[in-house]
Amino acid sequence: MADEFPFELSPMFEGERIRKDSVYIELAGPKSKGFELVRAAEMDEIEDGGFTLIGPDISEMAEGDRYPFAMIYRIAGSAVEPDLEAIVERRNHDFQNYVCGLMHLNQRYDIWLRISKDAVAKGLDSFESIAKATTMLFKNELPFIEKMDALYITDAEEIEKRLPDVKAIYETRDARTRDLHDEDVDTFYGCTLCQSFAPTNVCVVTPDRVSLCGAINWFDGRAAAKVDPEGPQFAIEKGECLDEMGGEYAGVNESAASLSQGEYSRIKLHSFFEYPHTSCGCFEVVGFYIPELDIIAWVDRDYAQPAPNGLTFANMAGQTGGGKQIVGFLGIGINYFRSPKFIAADGGWNRVGWMPKHLKDRVLDDIPGDIVDAIATEEDATDLDSLKAFLTEKNHPIVSEWKEKEAAKKKEKGAEEPGVPAAVAPEVMPAGISAVSLPAGFVGSTGSIGPGGGVRLILKNAKITIGQVIVKQDEGED
Ligand code: SF4
Secondary structure, eight states: OGGGSSSOBOGGGTTOOOOGGGEEEEEESTTSOEEEEEEEOOGGGOOTTOEEEESOOGGGSOTTOEEOEEEEEEEEOTTOOGGGHHHHHHHHHHHHTTBTTEEEEOOGGGOEEEEEHHHHHTTOOOHHHHHHHHHHHHHHHOTTOOEEEEEEEOOHHHHHHHHHHHHHHHHHHHHTTTTOOGGGOSEEEEEOGGGGTSTTOOEEEBTTBOOTTSSOOHHHHHHHHHHOTTSSEEEEEOOSEEETTTTEEHHHHHHHHHHTTTSOOOOOTTOSSSSOOOOOSOOSEEEEEETTTTEEEEEETTOOSOOTTSOOHHHHHHHHOSSSOOTTEEEEOGGGGGOTTTTGGGTGGGGEEEOOHHHHHHTGGGSOTTTGGGSBOTTTOSSHHHHHHHHHHTTOHHHHHHHHHHHHHHHHHSSOSSSSOOOOOOSSOSTTOOGGGSOHHHHHTOOOOSTTOSOOOOOSSOOOOOSOOOOOOOTTOO
16 A cells, blocks of 8 residues: 555654654644544545545755644544544544654644654655545544545644634534433443553543543544444443542453553552553643642643753643653543542642643633632742742742641740741652652752752652762862
């Protein structure tokens, strides 16, 4: 099949990274605009294999430039229904990564693509060949699609004009699960689509927990498992509830153990610290623990500046992804903020101390009224000192925890330094965190807070390897 196209086409190219120096053009991404969308249509509305491009083609694009980019696919077939749109849409990521020299990241309006210099040198000069290859893969892999066409857009104005309607479609899909909860169903849905990038990642999609890419909710999982039971989305019988608050179920644990190749065997769906859900790398938002203040903060892809811990989304995404349970970091889909079970095991919204303003505004209606003003944004705090001052001034619920911990510490140790509370860092990490499991970012994030400042890390059963010891005379000494 590769002969039809000016590039190789194979699952072995999934996971191919195109680094900055090898990029011919970049499409959409955090510094531009774009989206991908699949819509169900009637059979007679579609000319099978049709392709339309609005805007310049690859051959008209300048090397090294960045362009807005949107892809709209229409699908039709006797089994095609609107419930399948999201799940088909998510496979675009999969199939486009089969193209050698094309890298596709993320989903919905966060898509980010790169085409390599090598691919263009070998003859990739038109989006039409990419669209044809993609639609061919869709039809081969998802036989319920009987007809399919593609519209690609590289014209900035056209994308801008369509974006509000496209976002409204995503919102409508997301709203469907609002009145359905984990306890109302016997079946959850799993997804292993991202195992090509994160081999041990298993997404568990429940009514109260949207996928971390944000593209698949419980209804989408159900529709996908029904129409393609051998595909990457499948049913998980939830089984006995082992921890209601944390969201731990026997059936989910069994699936996790087998699908992660034994990497882990317990998942608590609504816990940040204890047996957290894995993160593959497609998450819309990353949550991070700030040990100095004992709070959890969140940052999304659209916030490019460093968070109050001094790390950017990109820094922390690197720590979080890969399909492992990383205690202290958690990738989520934005819609999980709207869940009544949002990190329920760790205090829910009462444990949240900071998030970017645009993200807070987006989920404002879902933040409980008594905490909303006590959650800082970059307008209130950009580092740990200003964040601590803000939380104190707003009497954030964590402040009383600091006081209780401080009082307990004083009682334990007798008289403390006079007057000022010492560093607010917890003496030990919250349940489930062993200090050595904290990724490197934590160490770099330890600013000086309060007299004595810093964080006390307790290493348990740690092996410390020292490559070289240099002994130097202190120049201050005689
Ligand atoms: S992030 Fe999870 S739900 Fe989304 S495509 Fe990847 S594995 Fe599937």
